[in-house]
Amino acid sequence: MPAEGCLFCAITTGERPGEVVFSDEVATAFLDIRPVFKGHVLVAPAAHAETLTDLPPTSVGPFFQRVQAVAAAVERGLGAGGTFVAMNNRISQSVPHLHVHVVPRNRKDGLRGFFWPRTAYDGPGEAASYALRVREALTPFSPSARTS
Template identity: 40%
Template sequence: MSDCVFCEIVADAESAHRLYEDDRTLAVLDDAPAATGHALVVPKAHHETLTDMPGDLASAVFWTVQRVAAGIEDALDPDGVSVVQSNGAAAGQEIGHAHVHVVPRHGDDDVTVSWPDDGEVDAETARRLRDAL
């Protein structure tokens, strides 16, 4: 897809700091990092969201996420690592190619990943989700 920056990076038509690559996935440093070492893991094939990917590709992506998180822990010794994946603009997805953020965290950093406690827990929602699954 020629208008997709991640497809351009995969094709080596756009530069990026490549960290890891296999036949199905690519990990690069984020060009607007929330913290030093903030990485992105993308499927090489263009899929807009996690739920658009076949299951075996989603598994491959998250295997790479696990590998990158371990590499961040070994190389940068952070206090923790946040793993964030968003589907759709309402969830914060800015690029229409599925990707996972792997962000080194330190106790005193300014990175925030939080949710307000304003959802509902109820049997009807659980039933609807079970039915969908």
């Protein structure tokens, strides 16, 4: 169901223009208007979901099958050596509608790893404490569990 005022919902329903490369009942894929490289595609679920944790568990597999297909098509169609596939949840998410970036990549294209500085743990103890906190948040694991 489209959300009122959502740009990506409007592109999905055809109310707003977009250079759509794929669309079905699960997802719509369209060119990013500010691409990292030409051919940069956004894949958004057809039904409005703000973040990955808002996407119904039964929709996750079908949605990522479309992401996988678009990544393969970007490589084949553009002769790219690979793709960078990424998503933001809330922070740095310019449109509050879940979307996955599929960016064509080639060796020596100028894109350097991640777009932010990397850090290091102070040692094995600190790494273990972070791992424990995440493990505890997953237990007991339930695909229907949501974070807020």
